[in-house]
Amino acid sequence: MSPVTPNPxxxxxxxxxxxxxxxxxLHDISLDVxxxxxxxxxxxxxxxxxxxxxxxxxxxxxxxxxxxxGDIYIDEQSLYDPNVEVISLRKRVGMVFQKYNPFxxxxxxxxxxxxxxxxxxxxxELDEVVEKSLRGAALWDEVKDKxxxxxxxxxxxxxxxxxxxxxxxxxxxxxLMDEPCAALDPVATLKIEELMHELKKEFTIVxxxxxxxxxxxxxxxTAFFYLGKLIELxxxxxxxSTPKDPQTEAYVRGKFS
Amino acid sequence: MSQATFxxxxxxxxxxxxxxxxxxxxxxxxxxxxxxxxxxxxxLSVFWPDRVAVYTIKEGDKETRIAGSLVKTxxxxxxxxxxxxxxxxxxGNKDAYNLAFRYINEADVIARxxxxxIYVAERMEYGxxxxxxxxxxxxxxxxxxGEDAVFKSEFARLVKEGNKRRDTILKIEKNQIGDxxxxxxxxxxxxxxxxxxxxxxxxxxxxxxxxNEAQKLRAAQTADKLIYKLASGEERTxxxxxxxxxxxxxxxxxxxxxxxxxxxxxxxxLAEPREANTEGGIFPAIFGTFxxxxxxxxxxxxxxxxxxxxxxxxxxxxxxxxxxxICVNNLAGVPSIVFGVFGLGFFVYGxxxxxxxxxxxxxxxxWWFAAGFGALASIGTAVYLxxxxxxAIPTQQKRQKLLQKVEGTLWIISVFLIILTIARCPxxxxxxxxxxxxxxxxxxxxxxxxxxxxxMTLPVVIVATEEALVAVPRGVREAALACGASKWQTxxxxxxxxxxxxxxxxxxxxxxxxxxxxxxxxxxxxxxxxPSLPLDLSWPFIxxxxxxxxxxxxxxxxxxxxxxxxxxxxxxxxxxxxxILLVVAMNLAAIQIRTRLRRKYQASAF
Numbered sequence: 112m113s114p115v116t117p118n119p120x121x122x123x124x125x126x127x128x129x130x131x132x133x134x135x136x137l138h139d140i141s142l143d144v145x146x147x148x149x150x151x152x153x154x155x156x157x158x159x160x161x162x163x164x165x166x167x168x169x170x171x172x173x174x175x176x177x178x179x180x181g182d183i184y185i186d187e188q189s190l191y192d193p194n195v196e197v198i199s200l201r202k203r204v205g206m207v208f209q210k211y212n213p214f215x216x217x218x219x220x221x222x223x224x225x226x227x228x229x230x231x232x233x234x235x236e237l238d239e240v241v242e243k244s245l246r247g248a249a250l251w252d253e254v255k256d257k258x259x260x261x262x263x264x265x266x267x268x269x270x271x272x273x274x275x276x277x278x279x280x281x282x283x284x285x286x287l288m289d290e291p292c293a294a295l296d297p298v299a300t301l302k303i304e305e306l307m308h309e310l311k312k313e314f315t316i317v318x319x320x321x322x323x324x325x326x327x328x329x330x331x332x333t334a335f336f337y338l339g340k341l342i343e344l345x346x347x348x349x350x351x352s353t354p355k356d357p358q359t360e361a362y363v364r365g366k367f368s
Numbered sequence: 369m370s371q372a373t374f375x376x377x378x379x380x381x382x383x384x385x386x387x388x389x390x391x392x393x394x395x396x397x398x399x400x401x402x403x404x405x406x407x408x409x410x411x412l413s414v415f416w417p418d419r420v421a422v423y424t425i426k427e428g429d430k431e432t433r434i435a436g437s438l439v440k441t442x443x444x445x446x447x448x449x450x451x452x453x454x455x456x457x458x459x460g461n462k463d464a465y466n467l468a469f470r471y472i473n474e475a476d477v478i479a480r481x482x483x484x485x486i487y488v489a490e491r492m493e494y495g496x497x498x499x500x501x502x503x504x505x506x507x508x509x510x511x512x513x514g515e516d517a518v519f520k521s522e523f524a525r526l527v528k529e530g531n532k533r534r535d536t537i538l539k540i541e542k543n544q545i546g547d548x549x550x551x552x553x554x555x556x557x558x559x560x561x562x563x564x565x566x567x568x569x570x571x572x573x574x575x576x577x578x579x580n581e582a583q584k585l586r587a588a589q590t591a592d593k594l595i596y597k598l599a600s601g602e603e604r605t606x607x608x609x610x611x612x613x614x615x616x617x618x619x620x621x622x623x624x625x626x627x628x629x630x631x632x633x634x635x636x637x638l639a640e641p642r643e644a645n646t647e648g649g650i651f652p653a654i655f656g657t658f659x660x661x662x663x664x665x666x667x668x669x670x671x672x673x674x675x676x677x678x679x680x681x682x683x684x685x686x687x688x689x690x691x692x693x694i695c696v697n698n699l700a701g702v703p704s705i706v707f708g709v710f711g712l713g714f715f716v717y718g719x720x721x722x723x724x725x726x727x728x729x730x731x732x733x734x735w736w737f738a739a740g741f742g743a744l745a746s747i748g749t750a751v752y753l754x755x756x757x758x759x760a761i762p763t764q765q766k767r768q769k770l771l772q773k774v775e776g777t778l779w780i781i782s783v784f785l786i787i788l789t790i791a792r793c794p795x796x797x798x799x800x801x802x803x804x805x806x807x808x809x810x811x812x813x814x815x816x817x818x819x820x821x822x823x824m825t826l827p828v829v830i831v832a833t834e835e836a837l838v839a840v841p842r843g844v845r846e847a848a849l850a851c852g853a854s855k856w857q858t859x860x861x862x863x864x865x866x867x868x869x870x871x872x873x874x875x876x877x878x879x880x881x882x883x884x885x886x887x888x889x890x891x892x893x894x895x896x897x898x899p900s901l902p903l904d905l906s907w908p909f910i911x912x913x914x915x916x917x918x919x920x921x922x923x924x925x926x927x928x929x930x931x932x933x934x935x936x937x938x939x940x941x942x943x944x945x946x947x948i949l950l951v952v953a954m955n956l957a958a959i960q961i962r963t964r965l966r967r968k969y970q971a972s973a974f
Contacts (some may be wrong), residue, residue, distance in 0.1 A: 170850060193764070202852035212843035214862055215969040225851040228861070277851065 118186065121146035121315050122167060122285065127181035129162060131174065136162050138339045139181070144332075149307060149316045151330035151347070153323060155367060158336040160319045164287050166190075167317065168204040169197050185285065202229065205278030205314075209290040211271040213262035218254050221262050221273055225281040240280050247313075248276035249306050268299025275306065279314065286310065288318040292325065304329050323363060327351055335359045404948070411945035414938035415632035417625050420486045420498055420617045422599050423457070424479040425472055434459055434470065435486060435498050435599035437617070456934075463494040464598060469934045482618055485514075487596075489614035491606070495647055499596040502603060507591035523614070526592050530609040533585050540582045547906070548575050557802045636942060645896065645926055646936045650943060652898055656814070656916035657950060659902055661883045663818035664825065668878055671822070672829025673864070673871060679830070680837045681859060700827035708888030711820030712812075716892060720810040722791070726798030733794050743785035750778040808913050812893030814902045815912035820892050821885060825878035832877065836870020837863060866969045872962035876955055883951045886920035894921045896929070919947040 122144035129137035137159045144150045152160035165171045183190045213221050223237045245251035250272045292300040334344040343359045354360040418437035436457035443451040453474040462468045489497050501514040589609025615628050639649030683689045753775040800808040840863045848858040895915040902914045923943050930936040
């Protein structure tokens with residue numbers, strides 16, 4: 112389905128507004144996320160960046176009383192089409208959370224969870240997927256001889272990489288990362304940032320981050336949000352060196368966070 | 369800032385509350401251990417073989433001698449205000465004295481002597497006997513006197529033979545003749561429609577041979593006789609075949625006494641009861657309690673888990689769900705006898721009567737087909753709506769809500785129609801109508817008793833499971849959903865395994881409560897003496913319609929319903945001890961399972 116040349120509007124958010132009950136959290140957001148690039152959402156707490164991220168794989172459906180206007184398209188397919196089955200959507204869009212949350216199972220079972228729930232249980236296929244995903248998450252060498260031990264035996268950074276391996280096991284097209292390094296030490300953070308540069312060759316990555324340095328290091332394009340509105344979306348270096356909007360400038364200069 | 373603020377305060381505020389909690393715990397522990405020690409001492413002392421003494425006492429102006437072991441010494445208040453000591457002596461020989469225990473005043477005792485050569489024998493009827501042997505009268509005419517060197521070994525040999533013969537008689541009568549009886553019953557039912565005369569004759573011939581064999585063995589049991597003398601000098605005769613076990617209380621050392629002690633406990637645990645449950649063992653009661661508790665746990669766990677999953681995960685958390693939850697919690701406070709009455713009415717007479725005899729008030733076939741068809745149609749439509757009524761488009765959400773209401777109504781209608789189809793079917797005449805009017809399932813039995821108790825302990829399991837489900841962290845659920853799992857897959861693969869330790873806690877509590885309840889059992893299937901066990905080696909191995917014995921009921925029956933309350937008192941304590949140990953054992957097993965589960969799923973908060 113994906114064209115040979117990367118789609119510049121692989122994820123297209125089109126005049127999207129979102130309400131949690133009576134409270135409006137996103138105001139008329141329109142942005143394009145290019146294929147096979149890393150796009151960062153930055154902004155102060157409560158600006159709606161995580162909410163927008165969670166809408167891309169419709170995780171917000173879990174909350175009661177939500178309302179939305181506008182649409183989000185992935186590869187020209189609307190997410191809110193009545194024919195869309197949320198479960199198959201989530202197989203195409205993987206997510207990594209702020210606090211690493213491996214299942215209370217073995218490392219092997221953690222990685223292939225998405226395959227098992229899809230009904231694919233062939234042992235050869237599973238072994239192959241495990242190795243490929245763990246290599247893709249730069250974790251294979253560290254765990255290859257303890258695949259059937261509990262996932263809780265790993266360190267924090269390793270567990271987060273395990274969650275990344277789990278998210279990419281099904282070869283999704285998009286990888287959403289919600290502050291993936293927030294709970295990690297600097298060494299582990301660096302490892303994951305290096306990993307993202309590898310991953311973007313195959314996946315479209317959207318990352319929400321509080322850490323502007325991280326956005327500068329990793330992201331190709333950066334979007335700045337404030338109070339539920341998209342203020343500015345530009346290539347990262349441009350946004351940080353010559354921000355157009357005064358609010359963006361105040362934020363990147365550290366005047367508020 | 370003064371120096372004083374940097375010093376350690378001499379009395380830290382709040383520490384007194386630590387002492388208070390420790391004191392509370394200590395009081396509780398002392399009470400529990402005190403109770404256990406009391407029961408253990410009273411219960412185990414029953415089995416210990418006491419020394420027997422011969423007392424010469426004044427009876428009126430005559431002197432008599434009685435032999436027995438001292439059970440209790442107590443002070444009795446005399447009319448003039450002073451106290452007199454009296455002894456309770458276990459004399460045995462209920463057939464000679466009408467009572468096994470006797471009270472004698474200390475003042476009446478002239479002499480007391482420890483005599484050797486006294487025997488205590490456990491008998492099939494009238495309990496134990498305390499005697500001095502005179503002679504053994506064998507079937508072939510031999511006579512071996514009590515002083516003879518070979519007396520004891522011959523006596524032991526004959527008693528062993530008698531025990532073996534008794535087991536064979538039991539096997540013949542209970543198992544083989546029992547099988548013949550079962551086959552005869554089936555043949556009798558068949559004989560109403562077919563000609564089975566030859567087969568009936570065959571069975572009767574088989575019965576005759578077995579009956580003859582049993583008869584011969586029974587005769588052999590009465591062939592050898594023991595002539596013995598009581599302490600008063602009276603001579604009596606006893607069939608050796610009716611003696612189970614004997615020992616010499618005054619002539620065995622500490623090892624001998626321990627041997628008799630262990631033998632008595634072994635017998636208690638594994639033998640069948642005799643003499644209106646005052647003698648013999650209580651194995652059927654142990655077995656019945658165990659089977660019933662396991663059956664109850666097996667039935668309550670799936671229902672509790674499913675109900676809790678629906679209440680917590682699927683139901684919309686509004687007023688209806690709150691009301692349901694309050695009702696479930698209140699169910700835990702209903703007195704158990706009310707559950708018993710409900711079990712009797714609904715399970716025993718209602719469902720049991722339905723299984724036995726079929727439908728009492730059928731509806732016309734045409735209406736029945738309509739009801740059945742209607743049930744299928746409405747279930748089909750409801751299922752279709754539940755899977756296809758999905759939309760994220762805001763304009764269609766009103767329609768979605770309307771269809772949801774329709775779906776709900778259809779579910780209710782389906783349930784009603786299904787019950788109607790089953791309960792009013794004109795073609796169902798019961799599975800056991802041949803045996804009517806003798807009820808099979810329409811009377812109390814282990815199945816209905818277990819179901820009633822399962823219902824009673826359901827709230828405990830539901831509450832514990834709900835708490836365990838809530839304790840599963842949200843992050844793990846979200847991760848599962850983000851991996852493309854459906855809600856049910858998340859519950860089945862992630863949430864439920866993590867919640868299992870908490871569920872086990874609920875099951876442990878349910879078992880503890882259920883094993884101790886007696887009132888509902890009394891009306892739904894427990895009996896004083898059950899002819900057979902609910903689980904045995906004859907097809908279909910699990911006899912869910914049989915009545916059973918239960919330790920709790922046994923205690924009540926022994927304590928309040930037996931003709932000889934003094935004789936039964938030791939058994940009451942021993943049975944209480946056993947019931948406590950059984951519940952502790954089952955709880956420990958369940959705790960072990962829970963610990964193993966907890967280690968596997970560290971993430972769980974329980």
